[in-house]
Amino acid sequence: MSTSEIDRQWTTRLRRRVEGKLPPEKLLPDTQPTYVSSWIYVFGIATLSSLGVVIGTGCILALRGPQWWHGSAYGHFINSMHLWSVEIFFFAMVVHLWGKFAMAAWRGGRALTWMTGVVTFLVSIGAGFTGYVSQSNFDSQWISTQAKDGINATGAGAYFNVLNLGQMLMWHIVLLPLGAIVLTGMHVLMVRIKGVVPPFEEGAEVAE
Amino acid sequence: MSKKSFRPDVDAPKWKGGYSPYDIIKEGTIALVVILVLTLIFAIVFGSPDEKAITVRTWSNADPIDFATTALSELNGTSTSAAYGAPYNNVPGSGQAMGPLKLEQWVGVRIPINAGKDFVISPLKSLPDQPILDQNLKTWSTASTTTQNSWLSSYGKAAAKMKVVKGQIVVNTTSAGPLPVMINDLTQMARSGALDQALVTGHGFYTTDYTKPLLFLADSGYLSNLASNQHLTGDQWGMMNETGSYPGQAWLWLYTFWYQIPPFNTSASGDALVFATMGVLSLLLLFVPFIPGLRSIPRKLKIYRLIWREHYQDSK
Amino acid sequence: MAFLLSFAALIPLDNLGHYIQWHFIEISIANLIVMILMVVTFIVALVAPFPGRSRRKENR
């Protein structure tokens, strides 16, 4: 096999692209530019960590099935952890969003990082919502019967039936978490590829 | 990148400054531990809400008259479900629109609900060995629509003075045909819990679909009264509230905000308008990096000077 | 210890919440606290000194 033949292989080409874009020292850096010196930078990682806790506690809830936590004190406690990690997750994500907006962190070819962030935000709202309607308690009865009107008004309610517990639970524990995880993965990888956005240049205000 | 074409809100200057040590794995581990501890503290101190679901049984026992009048509204077509339109049923003039976009109607009936039949007639028919009820159901189904309507209107008028006597629904009318028996028997069925079963098992033994019982419950005054006590209704910004005094989905504040102001809270297409507005705003957020003006806000706000104040001090 | 075995919350928030009403604005105390905390956290994150400043100076 000639070298050029190897060069042309899909596998080789993919590996080289990954190596070029995301060498190990970019994926797991050991230095940061000196301007990265503010507490606002921790909110991305805080969001990521709380997503981890949300998923971890969700997996424990999944072990014994959807009805378990209503009747078990331990189950209810895991549900409490799940709820509070969700609150922390959104809390951290919103502060993260404000921070990235304040830095205009889409500059320098980082628009896709911003956009995956926004889509993750929207998908997370969907994941939270389907969680609320999958609780199988009074809260979910009320939320689902209210939310149906909004979703029906868009036409989507004919296919995305919030009154169908099975459908909502599947979206909540399979489809939307999968979406959130994949999107978050892309988001974080893009940050690593591009590096953290540099500050505005002093005096740059004159240019528009 | 020539200096001339440099757009400060789109391009980023190349970093020529220094680097400092940074341990990403350590930072990540610390963050995870901190979040886990915070979660544990909140869970231990506050717990989480789990208000038991209501049932048709609890509803009909707590408020038999509300139940009986709701059942009547399913038959005479005045309940929310009966008059809903798409995606549940065909009701001329129903459904919301975003201007010329009548998405709800275009999609059509996909989750067919015939309120009177599904919530009243079919459950009653499922009761075994009820000769008197069966006779009345037969009278109902063989009557003309005109006759049915006159029964419904007589019953409706008398229902204003509906009473519960020894657990039985009593209305003072003789011109409502089979309706007094039907409504009373349905109420007894509901109070026994049998109606809950009849509504969920519409698809057979196994089910995970609660569309019918939820729609029926939502037609009641009972559910919305409970919700309103808990500040959960739409005009109470309920979308972001939680039962008890737990924080709810505070991130829905903007979504629920629109429901409080005109034209959203006055329009018959309020939901559609709110969704359209939020859709547009979400797109704006998504495309901030490309929208001139919007993308310059951070540079003009100057919050970045706080974030990078060390950098600007150092470069002076 | 008893708690650890019972898994009960120390201060369950199951009782009906308090709500603030101002013109058409209505918000639960719990949500208000969350939102105020969010803004406060944001501001603190902006102004609080980030540790490691001295080390960075040496690097320059």
Ligand code: HEM
């Ligand atoms: C599941 C949700 C999210 C997770 C787990 C997440 C995580 C992260 C992490 C770990 C970083 C790098 C560290 C940092 O600068 O904070 C980052 C950067 C970034 N995030 Fe997010 N994020 C999420 C949602 C969002 C949202 C909603 C937005 C904005 C709409 C956003 C916009 C950005 C941008 C533009 C960067 C690049 C920062 C830079 O170059 O300085 N992210 N994100």
